[in-house]
Structures are given as C-alpha cells and as structure tokens.
Amino acid sequence: MADTHQKNHDYHIIDPSPWPFLGSVGAFVLAIGGIAYMRYHSGGELVLFNANLTSPWILLIGVAIVLYTMYGWWSDTIKESKEGHHTRVVSLHLRYGMIMFIASEVMFFVAWFWAFFDASLFPGEAAQVARTAFTGGVWPPKGIEVLDPLHLPLYNTVILLLSGTTVTWAHHALIHSDRKGLITGLTLTVLLGLLFSSVQAYEYIHAPFAFKDSIYGATFFMATGFHGFHVIVGTIFLAVCLLRSLRGDFTPSKHFGFEAAAWYWHFVDVVWLFLFFSIYVWASWGAPIAVE
Structure with a gap:
C-alpha cells in the first residue's frame, strides 16, 4: 500500500480548494464597496437592484473576505510545503509566479x-486638453510650493536603502544557517519599513498642496501613495516571514516564502529611487520650496 501512494512525478495536484472562488467573491465585494464608499464620502448614492449600497461597511466586508482568503490560501501553501509537495519543479513555478506578479x-x-x-513634460498641452490654465504652462504649476527633496524624501531614501541592506543580510544569514542573523536582519527591516511609512504619513499631513488642488498634487499623491501602499504590504510580508523565522519554518534549502518577500522589498526599493529622482528632485527643480 505504501508504494501505491508514492510520488512518482515532480508535480503536485492540489486538493479541491474554496480559496479561488472565495477570493473572487471578495474582490467583487471589495470593488463594489470601494465605489459605494466613494459615493458615501461624496454625498452621492449607489443603487443596485433597488438596494441602496451607499455605506462604508461593504468595503470593510470585502477587505475582510480578501484578508481571510489570503490567510487561508497561504496557510494551505505552507502546509503543502511542509508535507513535501513543493518539489524542484513546483518551487520553480512558484518563482515564475512571483516574477510575473512583480512584472504586473x-x-x-x-x-x-x-x-x-x-503632465510635467507637456504642461501647456495638458492645460488645453482640460480647457483650463491649471498649470500656467509650466511645471510645477504656478502657485505650487514643492517639498524639499533634500529633507524628508532624502531621509526616506536612506531608510529604504538601509532596509534593502538588512533584508539582504537576513537572506545571507539564512543561507548560512545563522538563525540569529536572520531574525535580527528581518527585525531591522520591518522596523525600517514602519519608520518609512511613518515619515511619509508625516510628509503627507504637512504637504503644502492637496490631492484635489492641482494636477501636480493628483499625480504626486497617486504615484507616491501607491508606492507607500506597497511599502505597507511589503512590511506585513516581512513581518510574517519574521514570525515564521521565529517558529523555525525556513531552512537554507527551503525558504521560498522569505525569498519572495525579499524580491518584493527590493522591487519597492528600486521603484522609490525612480520616484525620488523624478518626482521629488527633477520635477521640483527651480520651484519654490515650502517652508516647513
């Protein structure tokens, strides 16, 4: 009987799972909830099938379903790994999946x-399309005071570069079976991620321009805010890896969960460098700097 259940191939056929369906439901509820929340916030209404969905609760329900799906699905993946189902071929395909996710x-x-x-390279054309003089034909638009790129933005750049160093340290420690170095490096990376998010929140609160005031504010907050969201996600990703490291889940030969988190964090680092030099430095060159 033992020979009957012996694996004779490198692939793993997963058991029937509720997570794809539940994840789809959560994504749908999250999308409807996002629209409902924006209508609620702006004083409008969202009516579907004679039901008024204008409420922030639908968004929260969608978030809860998505988070539960993520927890359950990834818990099953970790369980499959511990049971030996992540063969060389399966592990390779997991890496391909993470690479495609980062590409998206x-x-x-x-x-x-x-x-x-x-908007920044063609401010005059952008103004003509919108039939307004919102840029004054220059970039940054007239009347906009920008953030000093050599103050908090530079500070956050140093923080992220340091975090990239500490997560690499943790990775090398894991490969060389240095559990103390792994935990120390991950702890420092998580703390640096939290510090980055705190500094960015402070910067947003004290920004001299708002999201809705100009095309400059809209593009600034969308780009940097989207990156800030990724920093929060990456910090949670690494915090979970830290908890798993404390439990002893990772070994030098089997640690794709940590490796995926490190890839994601380095991606966040590289994107920030582009943001810093293009949006904070280049786009604010010669513009009046706000006094903080």
Missing part, C-alpha cells in the same frame, strides 16, 4: 509615471 506591479507604476511625465 511594474506596469501599475508605469501608468502613474506615464501620467506624471505626460
């Missing part, structure tokens, strides 16, 4: 950069 994230940021450079 790159295209998200391409959209925000495209919007920013379209």
Whole structure:
C-alpha cells in the first residue's frame, strides 16, 4: 500500500480548494464597496437592484473576505510545503509566479509615471486638453510650493536603502544557517519599513498642496501613495516571514516564502529611487520650496 501512494512525478495536484472562488467573491465585494464608499464620502448614492449600497461597511466586508482568503490560501501553501509537495519543479513555478506578479506591479507604476511625465513634460498641452490654465504652462504649476527633496524624501531614501541592506543580510544569514542573523536582519527591516511609512504619513499631513488642488498634487499623491501602499504590504510580508523565522519554518534549502518577500522589498526599493529622482528632485527643480 505504501508504494501505491508514492510520488512518482515532480508535480503536485492540489486538493479541491474554496480559496479561488472565495477570493473572487471578495474582490467583487471589495470593488463594489470601494465605489459605494466613494459615493458615501461624496454625498452621492449607489443603487443596485433597488438596494441602496451607499455605506462604508461593504468595503470593510470585502477587505475582510480578501484578508481571510489570503490567510487561508497561504496557510494551505505552507502546509503543502511542509508535507513535501513543493518539489524542484513546483518551487520553480512558484518563482515564475512571483516574477510575473512583480512584472504586473511594474506596469501599475508605469501608468502613474506615464501620467506624471505626460503632465510635467507637456504642461501647456495638458492645460488645453482640460480647457483650463491649471498649470500656467509650466511645471510645477504656478502657485505650487514643492517639498524639499533634500529633507524628508532624502531621509526616506536612506531608510529604504538601509532596509534593502538588512533584508539582504537576513537572506545571507539564512543561507548560512545563522538563525540569529536572520531574525535580527528581518527585525531591522520591518522596523525600517514602519519608520518609512511613518515619515511619509508625516510628509503627507504637512504637504503644502492637496490631492484635489492641482494636477501636480493628483499625480504626486497617486504615484507616491501607491508606492507607500506597497511599502505597507511589503512590511506585513516581512513581518510574517519574521514570525515564521521565529517558529523555525525556513531552512537554507527551503525558504521560498522569505525569498519572495525579499524580491518584493527590493522591487519597492528600486521603484522609490525612480520616484525620488523624478518626482521629488527633477520635477521640483527651480520651484519654490515650502517652508516647513
């Protein structure tokens, strides 16, 4: 009987799972909830099938379903790994999946950069399309005071570069079976991620321009805010890896969960460098700097 259940191939056929269906339901509820929340916030209404859905609760329900799906699905993946189902071929395909996911994230940021450079390189044409003089034909638009790129933005750049160093340290420690170095490096990375998010929140609160005031504010907050969201996600990703490291889940030969988190964090680092030099430095060159 033992020979009957012996694995004779490198692939893993997963058991029937509720997570794809539940994840789809959660994504649908999240999308409807997002629209309902924006209508609720703006004083409008969202009526579907004679039901008024204008409420922030639908969004929260969608978030809860998505988070539960993520927890359950990834818990099953970890369980499959511990049971030995992640063979060499399966592990390779997991890496391909993470690479494609990061590639899709790159295209998200391409959209925000495209919007920013379209408005900044052709401010006169942007004004004509919108039939308004919202830029004054210059960039940044007239009347806009920008953030000092050598103050908080530079500070956050140093923080992210340091975090990239500490997560690499943790990775090398894991490969060399240095559990103390792994935990220390991950702890420092998570703390640096929290510090980055705190500094960016402070910067947003004290920004001299708002999202809705100008095309500059809209493109600035969309690009940097989308990146800030990724920093929060990456910090949670690494915090989970830290908890798993404390439980002893990772070994030098089997640690794709940590490796995926490190890839994601390095991606966040690289995107920030582009944001810093294009939006904070180049686009604010010669503009009046707000006094903080």
